[in-house]
Amino acid sequence: MPYIPHTDEDVRAMLERIGARAIDELFDEIPAALRIDALAGVPDALSEMEIARLAADRAAADGRPLNFIGAGAYEHHIPAPIWALVTRGEIYSAYTPYQAEASQGTLQTMYEYQSMIAGLTAMDVSNASLYDGASALAEACLMAVRAHRRSKSARILMPTTVNPAWRQVTRVITRGQGLEIVELPYGAEEGRTIPEALARHAGTDVTAIVIQQPNFFGQLEDVDALTRWARANGALVIAAVNPVSLALLTPPGEWGDGGADIACGDAQPFGVPLSSGGPYVGFMACRMEHVRQMPGRIAGRTLDAEGKPGFTLTLQAREQHIRRAKATSNICTNQGLLMSAATIYLALIGPAGLERVARACLARTRELVDALTGLPGVRAAFGGPRFHEAVLTLDRPVAPVLEALAAQGIVGGLDLSRDYPELGNALLACATETRTRADIEAYAIALGRELGRAAAA
Amino acid sequence: MSQIPADLRYTKSHEWLRTLPDGSVEIGITDHAQQSLGDLVFVEVPEAGRRLAAGDACAVVESVKAASDVYSPLAGEVAAGNPQLASQPDLINRDPYGEGWILRLKPSGGGAAETLDAAAYEAALAAGG
Numbered sequence: 001m002p003y004i005p006h007t008d009e010d011v012r013a014m015l016e017r018i019g020a021r022a023i024d025e026l027f028d029e030i031p032a033a034l035r036i037d038a039l040a041g042v043p044d045a046l047s048e049m050e051i052a053r054l055a056a057d058r059a060a061a062d063g064r065p066l067n068f069i070g071a072g073a074y075e076h077h078i079p080a081p082i083w084a085l086v087t088r089g090e091i092y093s094a095y096t097p098y099q100a101e102a103s104q105g106t107l108q109t110m111y112e113y114q115s116m117i118a119g120l121t122a123m124d125v126s127n128a129s130l131y132d133g134a135s136a137l138a139e140a141c142l143m144a145v146r147a148h149r150r151s152k153s154a155r156i157l158m159p160t161t162v163n164p165a166w167r168q169v170t171r172v173i174t175r176g177q178g179l180e181i182v183e184l185p186y187g188a189e190e191g192r193t194i195p196e197a198l199a200r201h202a203g204t205d206v207t208a209i210v211i212q213q214p215n216f217f218g219q220l221e222d223v224d225a226l227t228r229w230a231r232a233n234g235a236l237v238i239a240a241v242n243p244v245s246l247a248l249l250t251p252p253g254e255w256g257d258g259g260a261d262i263a264c265g266d267a268q269p270f271g272v273p274l275s276s277g278g279p280y281v282g283f284m285a286c287r288m289e290h291v292r293q294m295p296g297r298i299a300g301r302t303l304d305a306e307g308k309p310g311f312t313l314t315l316q317a318r319e320q321h322i323r324r325a326k327a328t329s330n331i332c333t334n335q336g337l338l339m340s341a342a343t344i345y346l347a348l349i350g351p352a353g354l355e356r357v358a359r360a361c362l363a364r365t366r367e368l369v370d371a372l373t374g375l376p377g378v379r380a381a382f383g384g385p386r387f388h389e390a391v392l393t394l395d396r397p398v399a400p401v402l403e404a405l406a407a408q409g410i411v412g413g414l415d416l417s418r419d420y421p422e423l424g425n426a427l428l429a430c431a432t433e434t435r436t437r438a439d440i441e442a443y444a445i446a447l448g449r450e451l452g453r454a455a456a457a
Numbered sequence: 458m459s460q461i462p463a464d465l466r467y468t469k470s471h472e473w474l475r476t477l478p479d480g481s482v483e484i485g486i487t488d489h490a491q492q493s494l495g496d497l498v499f500v501e502v503p504e505a506g507r508r509l510a511a512g513d514a515c516a517v518v519e520s521v522k523a524a525s526d527v528y529s530p531l532a533g534e535v536a537a538g539n540p541q542l543a544s545q546p547d548l549i550n551r552d553p554y555g556e557g558w559i560l561r562l563k564p565s566g567g568g569a570a571e572t573l574d575a576a577a578y579e580a581a582l583a584a585g586g
Contacts, residue, residue: 149504150504292499292501292519317499317519317520317523317524318524322523322524323524326526
């Protein structure tokens, strides 16, 4: 069944009315060189039956392993009410409606979400969400360049301790917009950005510095010192944060003297399943002085003509349906469904619940690190404080060990040899509140057996 | 009917120009422009020192229903943006030709867009411009 309401006769009548011979004529102004007839690498359409089979096969191939990978996407407990509510008809089609104010419930959900994100990050204002953490960081870099009008360099300092996938997405999205992304090295001792890395940029025109907290290695950056350096050197601060960690750590709005300018990240840990890699939900918040440079939708609370409270999309002059080519971003919607899941998650567990989750993650990761580093040949790569991830090094290449563990249903961590070859035989492991003591013990036993077997061979 | 002071020059894109005693030029938007936009909620003015070519977008005026660029009718260097507009954008609604000025420009003589006198601007408005 074609889900297109226009019959051939409708189309003919419309073309006749506007004096066009064929629909293709309406696209004549697009030069032939820019047209694509076939999409290389995109397979032909499948039937519903075929696509259901394909999806089931792929899901079965993923299986349900005991997972110790975080690296930007985290396996947390998802309380049952969340998806029972999110899949209700009123919420399931949560795409920002075109006649937005007709959907007061959707706008109220956005407003509640924004209020919670602003509260968690200690920032003045949040948008109604973006695609994911990686694209939120890219948008934050573009936003910083627009917001910092005195800076002419469009230079962004990007520590290599920032998630490599997020850095890559940021490079791709900002390419062609004149941004210069300068990477900062990290210290080998504590796996975090070192003051010496900043020294050579002092006194130069830096538009913004990105600070990820906790960083990709799970280590805690010295966010106060980095923020103070940025202030002293006239640079804006873009915070990329794990929202669960904010239950325990200083929020970006309170970093250094005066806080970060923009905070972003991925709200996937709030009720969104891993789903083999997405979709997830990006968040972004900022200081009020930058709000007109923020991309995305913003819901506001107001009074209607009769003085009754209601919700409305606000500050829309930033957006492309009004500002066209000069809009702050091509983003003209939000990640509505997953934003709803995150909102319900936060409303359900509350501040105390979120703190319990964060503390459990911290405790489980400490147990994991203790259990694994108790094995001969395994050590923690970095000292210093960390949250719920750790870099561990083995006395032999990581890939074959991880493959052997995977064959036993254990996903033991992320092999870092591609993104951080200087770390040697290193893997990044994570334990959230969903990993039990028995899980950690099972991992330690399997890894010990594997390392012992290889040593004996 | 909108006010069109006789001593100013105008552009077809609804900016006005006033030559100040020191040779710099004050620029704003006309009474007609502010009426069309409605209540202004935000104005972005250019930074002092910025160099503009004639026809460059140099400011943004945002109302509850639209955001529009303001174009510089002259080439030159920005001497000042009106600092009052950051907290009081409605100065443009209340006093478009006075306190609602947007920027002052030191002309470089490097080119200028076509400007109109009051009578010609009034005629352009009457013609639907």
